[in-house]
Each structure stands twice: as C-alpha cells, then as structure tokens.
Amino acid sequence: MTAQILDGKATAAAIKSELAVRVAALKERGITPGLGTVLVGDDPGSHSYVRGKHRDCAQVGIASIQVELPADATQAEVEAKVRELNEDPACTGYIVQLPLPKGLDANPVLELMDPDKDADGLHPTSLGRLALGIDGPLPCTPFGIVELLRRHGVELNGADVVVVGRGVTVGRSIGLLLTRKSENATVTLCHTGTRDLSAHLRRADIIVAAAGVPYLVKAEDVRPGAAVLDVGVSRTEAGLVGDVHPAVAEVAGWLSPNPGGVGPMTRAMLLNNIVEAAERQAAQL
C-alpha cells in the first residue's frame, strides 16, 4: 500500500482563495482586516514561519503589522508591545510567535492579549471557550488538521485518534476540538510519560505526531490503512526531519507529509481566524 497524500499545500491554497473573496467583501464595507505578529529573537524557524504568515496576508488582501524584538528583550518590553497591539485599531488580530527565547515567560504575555484580538486561539479565554463549546478563535494547527481531514473525506466520527506530544499549540488543545459533537472522535494523548507508545499507536485510526522527535513513529507502529499526520519538526545535521519515518508511507492509508502538510494549513487557519474576527466585528456595525 502507498498512502494517499493529505495535501496541505493545495488545501491551504484553496482556503486562501475562499478567504480572499471574504476579505474583498469586508473591504467593500470599509473594514480591512490586519494581522499583527510579535516575533522575539533570531530563531530561523520562527522567522521563516512569520515571513510565511505575512506573505499569505498579502495574497488574500489582509494588512500586516510586524513587530520584532531582539533575543535579549525583557519580559516588560514584550508585554509593552502586546499592549500597543491591543490599542492599535489597524490590528484586528495578532499572534505572539512561540516559543519565546529562554528567560521569557509566554503565559503572562498570552494572558495580556485582548482576547477579541487573539488570532491564534491560544489566549486562556479562547481555550476556555473551546472547552465550554462557545464560538471563538480555534488554535490554528488543530483547526488545520481537522480541516485537512475533512476536505479529504477522512472520517472522524467514531475514530480512535492518538496524539503524541502535549505542547500548547497542538497536543494540549486538539482533544478539545476532536471530541466536540461535530467531530465525535475518541482521543488519547500520549507523551513522554506514556508507558507503551507503540501499543497506543498500533490501534489508532488516526495518528497525530507532534512530539518533535525525529522519526518517532515507525512503519511497524502503524495499523495498515491508518491516517498519519506528521506535525513535529526537528532541525538536525541532515536538515529538517519530521516525527514520522518515511517507511510509514508504505503502510498508512493517508499521510500528511512534513513539509507540505499541516504547516501550510496552520497558516491558512490563522488567516481564517482573522477574517472571522473581522466578520464578527462587521456584524456589530
């Protein structure tokens, strides 16, 4: 068996075309959505992701506000930038690129954001809304995964989903999305304390590998026909390496590759969150 590809690049392009139409409609009503980004430090991955986010904005007609701080910025300096974006009317939504450099605490920064401008769905209010089933911005990577599966016709209803990794951007929140009535999946969250990871993986209909451990998921861990999404990425001497071993493609029914899978979807759902927030704002006019 060779897995069918869950093509994040093509799916994200289709979503961006749909969003461009909605942005044009907002502009006709005098509303220009604007994405702000706060990028601290010189991590090359974070710089590349943020560049990608602003490139996407230009493609769909969303305005860009870019805030950059050096790696030795203080907690107070980062928080001051967040306060500025809270007050900036041109910025309808924004994100703080994670992780922050060592020595900075992301949680107080996220808490300081205006929840109505949270484009990442990572503010405590947004995560609380998700837990309570109240509409609001959804975390971009989990949202992108759901959308990628949905647009390829991969069944979530009743599926056994095994997630590996408990980071805040994926593992912590994806269970909240996938166990909603609309998705109706059963979710197991595995992490470094999990006793027999292979046993969990082998019974999964869908695997979301978001641990940041090179080739953690091997072909022998995957049930034939399962859908496997490679989310984690590690920078090694051999270049960027995902969490899923290439031989998994011979066993899985569906494979979301890395790159070209969940990454572009994360960016597309960020734009979606910005457009939805602007539409909510337009409905109040």
Ligand SMILES: Nc1nc2c(c(=O)[nH]1)N[C@@H](CN(C=O)c1ccc(C(=O)N[C@@H](CCC(=O)O)C(=O)O)cc1)CN2
């Ligand atoms: N504030 C946030 N920080 C982080 C998030 C997030 O959702 N919000 N997620 C990740 C990084 N991330 C988004 O910021 C991200 C990761 C990957 C991609 C992407 O498009 N990847 C491409 C490859 C790009 C390259 O090689 O440089 C792909 O997978 O094809 C976009 C965004 C952690 N931080």
